[in-house]
Amino acid sequence: MVNTPSLTVGIVGATGAVGQELVRLLHERNFPMTSLRLFASARSAGKTVERNGKSYTIEEAKPGVFAGVDLAFFAAGGSVTRALAKDAVAAGCLVIDKSSALRMEPNVPLVIPEINPEKLRRHEGIIANPNCSTAVMLMGLWPLHQAFGLKRIIVSTYQSVSGTGAEAVRELEAQVQAHVKGLPLEKKVYPYQIAFNCIPHIDSFDATGYTGEETKMAQESRKIMGLPNLRVSATTVRVPVVRAHSISVSAEFERPVNLEKARAAIAAFPGAELVDDVANKKYPTPLDFAEKVKCGVGRLRIDTAWDNGLSFWVSGDNLWKGAALNAVQNAELMAREGLLGKAALAGRA
Numbered sequence: 001m002v003n004t005p006s007l008t009v010g011i012v013g014a015t016g017a018v019g020q021e022l023v024r025l026l027h028e029r030n031f032p033m034t035s036l037r038l039f040a041s042a043r044s045a046g047k048t049v050e051r052n053g054k055s056y057t058i059e060e061a062k063p064g065v066f067a068g069v070d071l072a073f074f075a076a077g078g079s080v081t082r083a084l085a086k087d088a089v090a091a092g093c094l095v096i097d098k099s100s101a102l103r104m105e106p107n108v109p110l111v112i113p114e115i116n117p118e119k120l121r122r123h124e125g126i127i128a129n130p131n132c133s134t135a136v137m138l139m140g141l142w143p144l145h146q147a148f149g150l151k152r153i154i155v156s157t158y159q160s161v162s163g164t165g166a167e168a169v170r171e172l173e174a175q176v177q178a179h180v181k182g183l184p185l186e187k188k189v190y191p192y193q194i195a196f197n198c199i200p201h202i203d204s205f206d207a208t209g210y211t212g213e214e215t216k217m218a219q220e221s222r223k224i225m226g227l228p229n230l231r232v233s234a235t236t237v238r239v240p241v242v243r244a245h246s247i248s249v250s251a252e253f254e255r256p257v258n259l260e261k262a263r264a265a266i267a268a269f270p271g272a273e274l275v276d277d278v279a280n281k282k283y284p285t286p287l288d289f290a291e292k293v294k295c296g297v298g299r300l301r302i303d304t305a306w307d308n309g310l311s312f313w314v315s316g317d318n319l320w321k322g323a324a325l326n327a328v329q330n331a332e333l334m335a336r337e338g339l340l341g342k343a344a345l346a347g348r349a
Contacts, residue, residue, distance in 0.1 A: 006034040010069040013076030014038035021324035066091040089125030098129040114271040132322025134220040139295035140314035143269035149254030152231035160241040202236040244286035246315040252306040284315035
């Protein structure tokens with residue numbers, strides 16, 4: 001980073017899965033911060049977090065704590081965002097929020113920096129992070145849209161349990177261990193056993209039969225890509241994978257599809273890694289793309305059901321590109337362009 005201010009950074013929800021990844025990534029990527037403050041619920045206040053030889057004491061996330069904080073990553077649920085984000089903005093703090101609470105608000109930019117970075121210059125103190133499955137999918141879909149002009153998509157997701165949280169990871173591990181020992185498999189987090197199973201149910205069902213996760217993928221893709229009329233049908237599925245989501249996409253385009261051009265578009269896109277050599281059994285898997293910056297895209301083939309159709313598979317880390325990494329990348333870009341710090345925010349206002 002050059003010509004960037006040194007910032008006081010906060011993380012709300014610092015003890016959760018995404019919050020812990022934010023702490024890690026800010027240190028590993030040498031984000032330009034002079035101090036880091038960690039916020040969580042009252043029951044976590046006073047606990048300490050160790051990172052890179054430094055000790056951070058958890059503070060309670062509540063109104064009035066954001067004075068002096070330049071940038072706050074919100075990595076808690078929507079209720080926390082609704083309760084505290086405006087208070088942070090009033091204190092002169094920029095909020096980058098991972099929850100779904102404000103994503104579809106017209107005055108809140110929903111940003112993936114490889115796709116719509118210009119939106120980072122037009123905000124009212126809050127920038128939203130997309131849903132994990134949306135972010136991973138668009139790392140494959142956006143370069144293909146640029147090449148051929150996207151018309152509609154049908155997608156099925158294979159989403160890891162870490163997307164639900166640490167308790168879900170523990171449940172999967174406990175069920176596997178119980179199975180090995182011949183013991184009953186207990187379930188608390190999911191309505192069905194997740195070990196050795198797939199559950200086609202993420203978020204709550206609405207009157208149409210779609211879930212909230214499926215609706216998010218449609219609405220968010222339209223907003224991020226600037227395609228308000230994009231037709232989307234999604235089926236979201238929880239699978240017994242610890243980390244990284246995978247998505248099967250069948251897309252129809254406005255213009256004729258060429259596989260060589262499609263592969264070149266994926267390979268040239270900064271958010272994707274082309275892994276597409278089926279002759280040698282090379283394609284992305286969630287294990288291969290956990291804790292990786294880029295998302296893997298492969299299994300590219302002409303779709304046989306649609307004119308100008310292309311099908312592909314993408315795998316990407318839901319805790320990184322689907323959450324913490326995307327937020328940090330947005331902040332890094334803003335820092336490089338002088339858009340962070342009290343002076344920059346005051347000038348924008």
